[in-house]
Amino acid sequence: MIPNDILIVGGGIVGQITAIKLANAGAKVTVVDAGINAGSTANAGSLHVQMQSRFMRIYPDQVPNIEASLPLYLRAVEEWERIDAKYGPVEMIRKGGLMLAEDQKQLSFLEKKAKREAKKGVSVEILDRHALEQIAPWLGPHIIGAELCLNEGKVNPLVANRRLRAVADGLGVQFLQDRIQNLTVGKRVEAIGQTDTYQADRAVIAAAWGTGALVGNFGVTIPSVGEPLHMNITEACSARIDHLVQHAERSITLKQFKSGQIVIGGGWSANDRGLSQVPTVDPLSLLGNVSLAAQLVPTIGNLRIIRTWAGMNTTMDGASVIGPLPASDRLVMAVPGDAGYTLGPLVARLAANCLLGKADHSVIERYSPARFAN
Amino acid sequence: MTTDRFNFAGKSIGFREGQSIAAALTEAGQRVLRQSAKGENRGMFCGMGVCQDCLITIDGLPNQRACMTPAAFGLEIEPQIAFPQLNQMPVPPTATPAQILEPDVAIIGGGAGGLSAAIAARKAGSSVLVMDERKVAGGQYYKQSASHPPLDAQQAEGATLLKHAQESGAEIMGSVEIWGAFDGPLFLADVGGAALVVRPKTAIIATGAYERPRMVPGWTLPGVMTTGAAQTLWRSYRTTPGKRVVVCGSGPLNVQVALELAQGGSQVVMVAETASAPWQHPWISLKAITADPGLVFKGIGMMRELKRQSIPLRHQTSLHTIEQVEDGLRATFKTASGSEFSETVDVICMNDGFEPQNEVLRLLGASMTYDGAMGHLRCDRDRRMETSISNLFAVGDCAGLGGAPAARDEGTIAGRAAAARAGFGSAQDSYPEDRSLARHRNFQNYLWKLHDVRPKLPDTSAPETIVCRCEEITLGEILDGLETSPGHAGSLKRATRVGMGRCQGRYCGPVATRLVAQITGKPIEDLSHFAPRAPIKPIAISSILAAQEALDDPE
Numbered sequence: 001m002i003p004n005d006i007l008i009v010g011g012g013i014v015g016q017i018t019a020i021k022l023a024n025a026g027a028k029v030t031v032v033d034a035g036i037n038a039g040s041t042a043n044a045g046s047l048h049v050q051m052q053s054r055f056m057r058i059y060p061d062q063v064p065n066i067e068a069s070l071p072l073y074l075r076a077v078e079e080w081e082r083i084d085a086k087y088g089p090v091e092m093i094r095k096g097g098l099m100l101a102e103d104q105k106q107l108s109f110l111e112k113k114a115k116r117e118a119k120k121g122v123s124v125e126i127l128d129r130h131a132l133e134q135i136a137p138w139l140g141p142h143i144i145g146a147e148l149c150l151n152e153g154k155v156n157p158l159v160a161n162r163r164l165r166a167v168a169d170g171l172g173v174q175f176l177q178d179r180i181q182n183l184t185v186g187k188r189v190e191a192i193g194q195t196d197t198y199q200a201d202r203a204v205i206a207a208a209w210g211t212g213a214l215v216g217n218f219g220v221t222i223p224s225v226g227e228p229l230h231m232n233i234t235e236a237c238s239a240r241i242d243h244l245v246q247h248a249e250r251s252i253t254l255k256q257f258k259s260g261q262i263v264i265g266g267g268w269s270a271n272d273r274g275l276s277q278v279p280t281v282d283p284l285s286l287l288g289n290v291s292l293a294a295q296l297v298p299t300i301g302n303l304r305i306i307r308t309w310a311g312m313n314t315t316m317d318g319a320s321v322i323g324p325l326p327a328s329d330r331l332v333m334a335v336p337g338d339a340g341y342t343l344g345p346l347v348a349r350l351a352a353n354c355l356l357g358k359a360d361h362s363v364i365e366r367y368s369p370a371r372f373a374n
Numbered sequence: 375m376t377t378d379r380f381n382f383a384g385k386s387i388g389f390r391e392g393q394s395i396a397a398a399l400t401e402a403g404q405r406v407l408r409q410s411a412k413g414e415n416r417g418m419f420c421g422m423g424v425c426q427d428c429l430i431t432i433d434g435l436p437n438q439r440a441c442m443t444p445a446a447f448g449l450e451i452e453p454q455i456a457f458p459q460l461n462q463m464p465v466p467p468t469a470t471p472a473q474i475l476e477p478d479v480a481i482i483g484g485g486a487g488g489l490s491a492a493i494a495a496r497k498a499g500s501s502v503l504v505m506d507e508r509k510v511a512g513g514q515y516y517k518q519s520a521s522h523p524p525l526d527a528q529q530a531e532g533a534t535l536l537k538h539a540q541e542s543g544a545e546i547m548g549s550v551e552i553w554g555a556f557d558g559p560l561f562l563a564d565v566g567g568a569a570l571v572v573r574p575k576t577a578i579i580a581t582g583a584y585e586r587p588r589m590v591p592g593w594t595l596p597g598v599m600t601t602g603a604a605q606t607l608w609r610s611y612r613t614t615p616g617k618r619v620v621v622c623g624s625g626p627l628n629v630q631v632a633l634e635l636a637q638g639g640s641q642v643v644m645v646a647e648t649a650s651a652p653w654q655h656p657w658i659s660l661k662a663i664t665a666d667p668g669l670v671f672k673g674i675g676m677m678r679e680l681k682r683q684s685i686p687l688r689h690q691t692s693l694h695t696i697e698q699v700e701d702g703l704r705a706t707f708k709t710a711s712g713s714e715f716s717e718t719v720d721v722i723c724m725n726d727g728f729e730p731q732n733e734v735l736r737l738l739g740a741s742m743t744y745d746g747a748m749g750h751l752r753c754d755r756d757r758r759m760e761t762s763i764s765n766l767f768a769v770g771d772c773a774g775l776g777g778a779p780a781a782r783d784e785g786t787i788a789g790r791a792a793a794a795r796a797g798f799g800s801a802q803d804s805y806p807e808d809r810s811l812a813r814h815r816n817f818q819n820y821l822w823k824l825h826d827v828r829p830k831l832p833d834t835s836a837p838e839t840i841v842c843r844c845e846e847i848t849l850g851e852i853l854d855g856l857e858t859s860p861g862h863a864g865s866l867k868r869a870t871r872v873g874m875g876r877c878q879g880r881y882c883g884p885v886a887t888r889l890v891a892q893i894t895g896k897p898i899e900d901l902s903h904f905a906p907r908a909p910i911k912p913i914a915i916s917s918i919l920a921a922q923e924a925l926d927d928p929e
Binding site: 041137138158234235281286295300302 | 411554556875876908
């Protein structure tokens, strides 16, 4: 049975695609989003699969969960292929991702990591300098090798967000701007916002780092934390950097959009200014992030940075939270673990399936919010 | 006399000492400087480093601004292609060590306000650093020339002010591109490829204004430029923009520049003024005369001079479209009665008012209030020109249009106050400047009422009009975007890419903000605009690397 009306809290990549799936199935869907400070609107479009060295370094305790989530990442990029084919094109390129090593120690770390990832079905190989030069001649001379993960890629989130919004609009999904501050569940779900109150049969919580606070009264403590992160973009050039570039030990992502612009990011921090204001740029992150990029790809030194911005990434315990709350199946969680934009479409589909009575139990079991029950 | 030469697209181009590359190329009749991503020709537009449309490749280095780069012997210059090859660029030189300066008072902008502030702050005994984007300070009103004696009283006044500032002992640095402003304050800048880090005790922002264009179909064609760009060509480089020129928009600058270009040898076919004639508003005109008889009579003198030279000044006449034709640009105008007529010219100069260059102030979080009559933000300041951020002062047009005479008074008041904050002298005694400032502001009030500088929206009957020059986004695309993402200028930006280009929304941003306000019915305020972000101007990655090394160094 399809619930006749559904409220989705959060209008990012997860909320939008969940709305499309449910509206397609005939539900009346309302999306409420605070309209500020979202992760999806500031995302830079990396499709991650291999374990990010940044995460392994900063959150070592989350590594087992991240490693166990690898199959989910593989399915997530396949889901992006479907989104691209059905609603795109969203400038999707899947030529793989390179994680660079500057010395033997870093390369050994990558070799071990690649073995673990291969066991989970990820397509990885270790490239030496010679092999690397064939596919990435623009790398600096001090890079001695890299791990290539063939599953990785990139999309243009501006294009994807716009297209998905148009699809949802076409299906009659209603988008409202408000910040939901409290939820109650009786015969119906009631969501109290800053300007209005909303009722629905069931609700999907796609509120990223805001999730923990929203459902704190329902017997779960979801450790969702927002990380304000910094990003930079250059003017256009013609060199084709096809790969998503990362580093074995240092925080960076670097890739080139179809526009020819190079996007540099990878987890440098920005200044958090709370829920109602967008995060601001930290000069040290700007300097450090761009300088690192210039060290790895020296020829970009002649390009100019034309814009920087900051957006929020969400971390929990390294794994996603998908499925109904133990306290009430009227509230369905749809929160990707670390790489939110990569996992977004898949998490949306899995959450929508829960509401449509065809939950993929075998997949979502390990991502249930029950693991955070008090 | 032409003595030196450089190459442009394989042609040898002569230039005179002190000319910018853009001026030398204009003189040689080279208007097309680059191709856009969509294959359109572009040339010099703003002439002051804002629009990023005069980009060229110099000795292999892409995306250099022709208007801000001095011509030099033997340069190999190519028109800028949209997608330069990374592997064909020279490897960036190892970064020269950055300079770190910690003056008592840092002043950004060396125009009327900045130079006046420098003199006052030095007089009080503080150390002063003035940074100007151009090679020669003076600002847009005084427009100094590196190699020529002053043309007239206005330029001579600027030369005297600059001389006094130099003699005051203030350090005046030219060719400084401030690209980062952070809490502290901390300023990051580029000086000819080297990094500059400035950590002052107090800062005075005096970054002036840039010109508001009239967005009509064809306004991005080479040969269309701001009135100020044409004025810089003549006043700073003794170069006329072209043989046949039409000047249009609203405000006294258009009349002044028309006369200057005529003096330089251009044939000015017409000045088109959107507003009705001042004699149709006798009461406001009378008020303006009372406020500043000298300036009003100067204006009347300019009108007489136009008449004497048979340059028609047509009121209530607005630029409607621009087309490229075989022998130049055909500009079509509309009159108040709705009739149309065209002029074929080499150059179209446009000025529809001004936008404050308030990026540094907004980045540092200084609070702003929207001025609906002028259509721009005004920086909130106290009587000593201090903003809502302690030790941050704002003077002149960057804080809201006020004109050069007001900027001078504000500069003097702020210079004294900033020095006092840094521990030198007292900020109290500014009575003469306060009085004179009140008089200038009063005059400005009436002056702008006599012109038509209300914020305008492009004509929706021409949806093909480009609004965002950099990303080549049309009015039609923006109107479509408004239907799906009406909430905020920022969401419109993400939906349409309006404002995402190199000039960072300086021209399209105000229009996007107004369109959003129109459709949502929400009043315009500071937060209605695109969020301010570093870099303030595009900045070479090699310069960022140099700044990083300087700040990383424990020394």
